[in-house]
Amino acid sequence: MKYSDNCTVVDHPLVKHKLTQMRRKDTSTAEFRALLQEISLLLGYEATRDLKLTDEPIETPLAKMDAPVLEGKKLVLVAILRAGQGILDGMLQLVPSARVGHIGLYRDPKTLMAVEYYYKVPNQLADRDVIVCDPMLATGNSAVAALNRIKRSKPGSLRFVCLLACPEGLANLREHHPDVHVITAAVDEKLDEHGYILPGLGDAGDRLFGTR
Structure with missing residues (x-):
């Protein structure tokens, strides 16, 4: 479902159900982790919907044919540490051949601005499709900080996959990176005074x- 020009909400019934299970405060760590990986597979399906294809000659047990395969350089998945690892683990089940990068950021509790402490991504991002996970x-x-950093390497395309978004975050990302599309399971009501998503x-x- 299109939420806005820069955001798609994956409103599949399984996504909605699993997200509800994750929201429950009594959901265990093991259940939360498993549910996040499961939802990530479904979000990844939507995020990779428009990857480019080319035809390649192959042989089936019965005949020769031209069959579609992914075109160009391998996909790159970049997790924003630490929680982005949960989405990354799920998406790697969908695209196990993807290259992987990590960006370490923490939020200053007073300013709520992002502070980078780690950056390790594949050397060559030029012309690659990159999906950032958080x-x-x-x-x-x-x-915004992660996308600023990645854009220095001139990727072919950039997408952002998240479990939850809110209007304030979407507006901030759209202002700084209007070319980056967001794929999410839900857009919640608002932020609280501490910068947490509600109901979240x-x-x-x-x-x-x-x-x-």
């Missing part, structure tokens, strides 16, 4: 790793 698009500052599901990193 469960929450809240203020949008981490997403709490801190995705803490729930994914059992650190709170």
Whole structure:
């Protein structure tokens, strides 16, 4: 479902059901982790819908044919640490041959701005399709910072996959990166005074790793 020009909400019944299970405060760490991987497969399906194809001659057990295969350089998946790893793990099940990168960012508790502490992505991003993964698009500052960094390497295309978004985060990302499309499971109501999505599901990193 198209939410806005820069955002698609994947409103499949299985996505909605699994997201509800993740929102429950009594969902265990193991259940939360498994559900995130399952939803990530479904989000990844939508995020890769328009990857370019070319025909390649092959032989089936019965005949020769020209069959579609992915065209060009391998896809790159970039996780924003630490919670982005949960989406990355799910999407790698869908695209196991993808190259992988990581960007370490934390949110300054006073300014809510993103501070980078780690950056390791494949050397050659030029002309590659890149999908950035992070469960929450809240203020949008981490997403904007990550996309700023990646764009220096001139990727062929950029998409952002998240579990939850909110209007404030989408507006921030659209202002700075109008060319980057967001694929998400839901757009929630708003941010609270601490920069958390409401109604949300709490801190995705803490729930994914059992650190709170």
